[in-house]
Amino acid sequence: MKNKNSFIKNYLHKNPQTKYVAPAMLVLIILTIIPSIFLYIISMTNYQLGWDFSRAKFVGFENFIRLFSGRDPDFWHSVKISLIFTFLSTSIQLILGYLIALLLNFKEFKLKGLVIGIMIIPLAITPTIAGQMWKLMFNSEYGLINYFLNLFFGIKITWLSADMAFWSILIVDIWQFTPFITLMLYSGLRTVPREPYESAKIDGANSIQSFFYITVPMMKNLTILALLLRMADALKLFDTAFVLTQGGPGRATEFLSLHVYRMVNAQNGLIGRGAAVAIVLLLLVTTISNALLKLQRREN
Template sequence: MRKANDKPGAIRSYLHRNPHIKFIAPAMTAMMALSVVPTFFLVVISLTNYQLGWKFSRAKFVGLKNFIRLFSGADPDFWHSVFISLAFMVLATAIEMVLGFALASLLNSSEFKLKAVVIGILIIPMAMTPTIAAQMWKLMFNAEYGIINAILGTLFGAKVVWLSAEMAFWSILIVDIWQFTPFVTLICYAGLRSVPSEPIESAAIDGANRWQVLTQVTLPMMRKLLFLAILLRAVDSLKLFDTAFVLTQGGPGNATEFLSLHVYRMANAQNGLIGRAAAIALVLLAITTVVSRILIKQQRKEDD
C-alpha cells in the first residue's frame, strides 16, 4: 500500500521543487506533438520501402537498406547534394555575418535624421517571403530581358547567364545574401547599441586603435549575440528550399539540388520513393543537429 502511494507523493514533491513545470507543460506537450511524433514517424518510414500512394500495410521493413544505399554511392546525387548544401551554408553564413556586422557598424557610428528610414528599408527583404523574393530575382536574372544584364551590358558590355549550370549556385547565394544580411545587420546593430561605452573609452585612453578596440573589446562583449546569429543563419541556410526551388528547381541538371530539394525530388518527382526520401531527410536532420551542437559547444567553451 505504501508503494502505491509513493509515486503520487514523489510527483507532488517534484512539482513542489520545480513549480515552473506546470507552466511549461502545455508548450512541451505541443512540441512533442509537432516535432517528436513526426520525427519518430519519419524514422519508421525510413526503415521501409514505402512509396507514395501505397497503403501502409503494403510497405515492407528493409532495415538500414535506404541509408546503406545513400552512403555506398548507389544514389549518385546524394553526396553532391551534401557538398553543395554545406558549401552554401558556410559561404552564406560567413558573407552575411561580415556584411551584416559592417552595415551595423556604419549605422552605429553616426546619427542622422533618416536612420529610422534606413532601418525600415532593411526590414523589407526580411518581410518578403522567400518565394516572392526568388520570383522577383528570377525576373532580374533573366539573361535576355533582366535588369541586371541590362545594367552590365550598358556599363561593361557583359552578359551573364545567371541561371546556367555554372552560375546558378552563385545566383541563389546572391539572393540569400540580399534577403538575410539585413537580419544579421539588425541583430548586430542591437548588440552594438547595448555595448557599454566605458570599456571602449578606457581602451582608447590606453592607446588602443580602432581595430584593437573592435577585436579586443567590442567583439568579445558581443560574443553570445554573434554566436546566436551564426547559429540561426547556419541552420536556416542549411535547410534552404524555397529560394532554390523557385529559381532553378535544383537545376540545371543537379547543379543546385540541395539536400532539401533532393528530398523533394525523391519523394515527389521520382516515383514517390517516400522511404528513401525519409532517409535523406534524417541525414539532413542529423547534419543540422551536428552543426548546431558544434556551435553551441563552441559558445559554451568560449564562456568558460
C-alpha cells in the same frame, strides 16, 4: 488511484513550474517529437507514395547504406553544395552584417531609421516571392540586372545557367538574410558599454584594434547565436532554390532539401529513401548546432 492522484498533487506542489511548461511541452511532443519518430520509422522501410502502409517492408538501414555506399551519387553532390552554400552564405552575411551594424552604431550616422526601414523589407518578403522577383531580374533577355550591365558595361550574364545558378541563389540569400544578422548585431552593439573603448583610446589603440580586442569578444555569444540560426536555415534551403532553378540546370543546385523533394515527387515517390536523406540533413543541422553551442558554453 488515490495514491496516484496524491503523487501528482505532491509533484505539482513541489514543482509549480510544471503546469506552466506542460502546454508548451505537449505542443512540442505533438508537432516535433512524434513526427520525428515517424520519420525514423519510415526511413527504415521501402514505403512509396500512394502505398497503403501495410505494403511497406522493413529494410533496416538499407536506405542509409545506399546513400553512403555511393549507389546514389547525387546525394554526395547535394551534401557538398549544401555545405559550401552554407559556409559561403553565413560567412558573407556575417561580414556584411558587422560592417553595416558598425556603421549604424556610429553616432554621426544620421540615416539609421531609413537604413533599418530598408533592411526590414527583404525580411518581410517570403522566400517564394523573393525568388520570383529575382527570377524576373535575373532573366537574360529582359531582366533588370542584365539591362544595367549591358547599359554600363556592354555585357549580359546568363544568371540561371549551370555555371551561374549556384551564385545567383547565393546572391538572393545574402540579399534577404543579411539584414537579419545586421539587426541582431546592431542590437548587441547598442548594449556594449563605452568605457572599454575610451580606456583603449587612452592607451593608444586604434579603431581596428578596439574592434578585434573589445567588440568581437563582447559580441561573441551573440555572433555565435546569429551563426547558429543562419547556418541551420541555410542548410535547409528550399524555397528560393526551388523557385529559381528547381535544382537545375541538371543537378547544379540540387541542395539536400531539393534532393529529398526529387526522390519523393520525381522518382516514383520513394518516401523511405527520401526520409533517410531528411534524417541525414537533420543530423547535419544538429551537429553544426551542437558544435556552435558547445563553443558558446566554452567561451562562457
